[in-house]
Amino acid sequence: MGTRNPVTWLGSPTFPEAARTALADTQLRRNLRNATTTIRGRRAQAVGELPDWERLRRAGEAIKDDVLHHLDRYLEQLEAAVTARGGVVHWARDAAEANDIVLRLCGDAREVVKVKSMATQEIGLNEALAAAGVHAVETDLAELIVQLGDDRPSHILVPAIHRNRSEIREIFRAAGLGPASDDPRVLAEAARAHLRRKFLSCEVAVSGANFAVADTGSVVVLESEGNGRMCLTLPRKLITVMGLEKVVPTWQDLEVFLQLLPRSSTAERMNPYTSTWTGVTPGDGPEEFHLVLLDNGRTATLADPVGRQALRCIRCSACLNVCPVYERTGGRSYGSVYPGPIGAILTPQLVDDPHDEQAASLPFASSLCGACFEVCPVRIDIPSVLTHLRARAVEAKGRSAESVAMAAAAWVFASASRYEKAQKLGSLARLFAHDGRISWLPGPGAAWTSSRDAPVPAREPFREWWRKNRG
Numbered sequence: 248m249g250t251r252n253p254v255t256w257l258g259s260p261t262f263p264e265a266a267r268t269a270l271a272d273t274q275l276r277r278n279l280r281n282a283t284t285t286i287r288g289r290r291a292q293a294v295g296e297l298p299d300w301e302r303l304r305r306a307g308e309a310i311k312d313d314v315l316h317h318l319d320r321y322l323e324q325l326e327a328a329v330t331a332r333g334g335v336v337h338w339a340r341d342a343a344e345a346n347d348i349v350l351r352l353c354g355d356a357r358e359v360v361k362v363k364s365m366a367t368q369e370i371g372l373n374e375a376l377a378a379a380g381v382h383a384v385e386t387d388l389a390e391l392i393v394q395l396g397d398d399r400p401s402h403i404l405v406p407a408i409h410r411n412r413s414e415i416r417e418i419f420r421a422a423g424l425g426p427a428s429d430d431p432r433v434l435a436e437a438a439r440a441h442l443r444r445k446f447l448s449c450e451v452a453v454s455g456a457n458f459a460v461a462d463t464g465s466v467v468v469l470e471s472e473g474n475g476r477m478c479l480t481l482p483r484k485l486i487t488v489m490g491l492e493k494v495v496p497t498w499q500d501l502e503v504f505l506q507l508l509p510r511s512s513t514a515e516r517m518n519p520y521t522s523t524w525t526g527v528t529p530g531d532g533p534e535e536f537h538l539v540l541l542d543n544g545r546t547a548t549l550a551d552p553v554g555r556q557a558l559r560c561i562r563c564s565a566c567l568n569v570c571p572v573y574e575r576t577g578g579r580s581y582g583s584v585y586p587g588p589i590g591a592i593l594t595p596q597l598v599d600d601p602h603d604e605q606a607a608s609l610p611f612a613s614s615l616c617g618a619c620f621e622v623c624p625v626r627i628d629i630p631s632v633l634t635h636l637r638a639r640a641v642e643a644k645g646r647s648a649e650s651v652a653m654a655a656a657a658w659v660f661a662s663a664s665r666y667e668k669a670q671k672l673g674s675l676a677r678l679f680a681h682d683g684r685i686s687w688l689p690g691p692g693a694a695w696t697s698s699r700d701a702p703v704p705a706r707e708p709f710r711e712w713w714r715k716n717r718g
């Protein structure tokens with residue numbers, strides 16, 4: 248695997264390039280539009296039921312900010328509490344270290360069951376395990392569809408959002424699960440029968456964590472299908488991989504997030520399955536519990552006063568469902584485990600390489616409309632972080648055609664006479680207009696028209712019109 252951070256997918260094109268291909272896929276756009284429109288409406292309704300929603304958001308923001316300010320203290324507290332209750336804590340600086348730890352803990356196991364986890368996707372755990380001859384079975388239905396289809400997830404919460412029923416049936420059929428129809432109930436039953444065999448035969452389970460409580464050492468997983476609970480209780484050994492920022496100080500803090508998360512993500516008042524466990528309990532659940540605390544770029548992100556707010560994220564995916572860019576391009580265009588608006592600000596920070604063109608293109612994947620901030624349950628000001636990261640990306644590029652054009656524009660705008668001359672020159676662009684739009688400009692203007700149409704300049708600049716008619 249080398250030292251590459253697997254948070255971005257190897258060989259992914261930059262966002263504009265990937266988006267162009269995605270936009271041409273009308274089926275994909277239809278699937279996405281249907282899914283995001285439905286979930287948007289349901290979320291708005293679920294959130295509208297709570298008169299203190301804004302206060303809850305502010306409470307969530309404050310708790311997360313407190314955690315980020317005192318992360319070292321809370322993590323040490325968590326480690327002490329987990330250890331005192333019979334668990335083992337492991338610290339992983341990066342993806343390679345985390346994968347090595349999990350692989351070592353798997354011992355002789357050749358197959359493990361997994362409950363959906365962004366952290367393990369972020370470190371490319373399945374691939375690392377496969378390279379060592381260990382098969383990881385995804386047990387979340389959507390994650391299973393992606394895995395069996397040899398596909399990539401396109402949504403944080405609904406990884407197979409880009410697939411419709413008949414596509415899913417075809418994937419199951421090719422994998423030998425053989426559902427008789429594309430009725431959702433029949434599809435779910437085929438997956439259930441397949442997974443039940445795995446739950447009962449695997450000795451090791453791997454999970455992520457939504458939260459971990461520092462003062463008791465309890466770990467919390469929220470899911471909707473019950474597969475998580477099977478993973479967390481049936482196998483003999485449980486390995487949890489958790490990003491450092493998922494710690495919360497006390498049980499009382501969970502009260503806030505257990506309201507914010509379900510309504511923001513699945514538009515439910517309460518999460519269907521909320522599992523918590525604290526170390527090990529003889530005769531009940533796993534005999535061994537290991538908690539792998541993952542850094543992988545988080546402490547570097549923490550050092551940036553603007554960018555660090557991305558670490559407040561509770562992975563609800565509300566920002567994806569309202570993003571006009573995501574709705575048209577889908578999650579795979581982001582080329583990262585984290586798609587949509589949160590991916591656009593988190594991925595470049597975790598990758599932490601301003602010369603990585605693919606990651607550096609992500610903060611530009613937004614219309615800056617602000618819809619993502621409006622819905623974010625922990626009030627991450629995504630538009631501000633986007634512009635901050637855009638500036639960083641432009642700075643890292645050094646002198647480029649874009650920076651030269653911007654400098655020239657600043658010079659023109661600084662003088663009224665230069666501005667007027669430029670306007671007259673600009674009206675020459677009318678020569679390239681077609682059907683009321685300019686879709687192609689020669690020279691440096693091509694950089695603009697390659698990704699958007701330019702407006703047709705007025706025949707007569709406003710200042711000239713004013714001088715003639717009112718001056």
Ligand code: SF4
Pocket residue numbers: 511559560561562563564565566567589619622623624625626627
């Ligand atoms: S950034 Fe906010 S809205 Fe988006 S996934 Fe994270 S918590 Fe949810």
